[in-house]
Amino acid sequence: AMSTTTGARSLTIGLIPADGIGREVIPAARQVLEALPKDALPAKLDFLDLDAGFEYFQKNGVALPEETLAALKDKCDGALFGAVSSPSHKVAGYSSPIVGLRKKMDLYANVRPVISGAAATASGEKRAIDMLIIRENTECLYIKEEEQGSDAQGKFAVAKRRISEFASRRAGEMAFSMALQRDAMRQQLPLAERTWKSRPKVTIVHKSNVLSVTDGLWRETVRGVYNGNELYKNNVDVEEQLVDSMVYRMFREPEAFDVVVAPNMYGDIISDGAAALVGSLGLVPSANVGDSFVVGEPVHGSAPDIAGKNIANPIAAIRSAAMLLERTGYGSAALAIYRAVDKVLEAGQIKTPDLGGKSTTNEVTDTICKLL
Numbered sequence: 001a002m003s004t005t006t007g008a009r010s011l012t013i014g015l016i017p018a019d020g021i022g023r024e025v026i027p028a029a030r031q032v033l034e035a036l037p038k039d040a041l042p043a044k045l046d047f048l049d050l051d052a053g054f055e056y057f058q059k060n061g062v063a064l065p066e067e068t069l070a071a072l073k074d075k076c077d078g079a080l081f082g083a084v085s086s087p088s089h090k091v092a093g094y095s096s097p098i099v100g101l102r103k104k105m106d107l108y109a110n111v112r113p114v115i116s117g118a119a120a121t122a123s124g125e126k127r128a129i130d131m132l133i134i135r136e137n138t139e140c141l142y143i144k145e146e147e148q149g150s151d152a153q154g155k156f157a158v159a160k161r162r163i164s165e166f167a168s169r170r171a172g173e174m175a176f177s178m179a180l181q182r183d184a185m186r187q188q189l190p191l192a193e194r195t196w197k198s199r200p201k202v203t204i205v206h207k208s209n210v211l212s213v214t215d216g217l218w219r220e221t222v223r224g225v226y227n228g229n230e231l232y233k234n235n236v237d238v239e240e241q242l243v244d245s246m247v248y249r250m251f252r253e254p255e256a257f258d259v260v261v262a263p264n265m266y267g268d269i270i271s272d273g274a275a276a277l278v279g280s281l282g283l284v285p286s287a288n289v290g291d292s293f294v295v296g297e298p299v300h301g302s303a304p305d306i307a308g309k310n311i312a313n314p315i316a317a318i319r320s321a322a323m324l325l326e327r328t329g330y331g332s333a334a335l336a337i338y339r340a341v342d343k344v345l346e347a348g349q350i351k352t353p354d355l356g357g358k359s360t361t362n363e364v365t366d367t368i369c370k371l372l
């Protein structure tokens with residue numbers, strides 16, 4: 001659906017709000033996309049509402065319906081996913097739809113930019129954080145092969161952790177190529193405006209001092225991507241960080257990171273942590289990226305405690321919509337959204353409670369739309 005026979009471009013976006021505040025922030029993101037002026041987005045937009053989620057499972061016995069997958073594959077150029085409230089205990093027949101979606105659509109990297117911008121940290125100070133976390137998105141402990149057993153001492157449980165050369169290489173490629181891409185973008189800014197002033201850098205996160213087989217393979221493979229590519233070797237610095245000291249360093253000196261690449265679960269955990277450094281989890285977007293499809297998705301969860309109250313921060317979802325545009329070839333439309341969001345954050349007047357304000361989801365969304 002990227003182009004029509006008349007030559008006018010069109011973009012069909014699947015919308016999967018799923019659970020909780022996903023149902024508030026995804027409509028907000030849609031509203032912003034629809035408010036983009038024609039000169040910023042020279043394409044006709046179509047939206048397709050699609051089902052998934054734990055609530056959907058409770059009513060229909062399936063969390064990620066085949067029709068949703070088929071519609072994404074056959075009719076959509078990309079999608080936006082909200083959030084899902086999977087239970088913390090085992091429910092027969094249930095499996096997380098977002099984990100399934102990433103796997104079924106082969107969205108092998110989760111790209112998570114964590115940027116301080118105008119937003120102060122929780123402690124009120126401003127820091128120049130401009131980090132891109134690349135989280136491997138298809139394996140690690142999230143293959144969900146868990147087993148229970150028991151022995152003389154009682155019950156136990158075991159989870160399998162899969163690390164493959166194939167998936168590690170793809171995540172590594174994504175990290176190094178994004179490092180170069182970010183550098184190219186920065187070069188267009190005057191030096192004074194660049195948050196990161198050195199050569200691009202990729203930090204490989206692992207724990208191969210303990211998990212020498214699995215994390216060892218991850219580390220070796222990602223390093224191999226670097227060592228086997230002259231472009232990367234000549235232009236990008238590489239370092240390694242054990243995941244525990246990564247967390248420590250990230251809280252002490254988050255300015256020290258450019259691109260960070262991590263196996264699925266470490267990446268999941270450090271990106272929520274990184275979000276705390278830039279003011280709120282409600283600000284951090286992501287894109288689930290494959291070779292032929294992209295799903296924008298706020299990093300936050302379904303937040304059942306504030307669902308339905310019109311106070312969820314829509315910015316993570318709105319920025320995720322911009323990431324979707326960026327990756328489907330509409331960079332200037334994406335930029336227009338990033339700028340409008342930054343203006344609202346800089347002005348600091350209209351903000352939801354997670355940022356210390358009293359504004360509603362709708363007020364933040366409407367303000368962003370007016371600035372486009």
Ligand code: GGG
Pocket residue numbers: 081082083084085086087096097098099297298299300301302
């Ligand atoms: N938008 C991200 C999201 O929904 N995060 C919560 C999460 O990771 N959920 C996993 C699940 O509920 O299956």
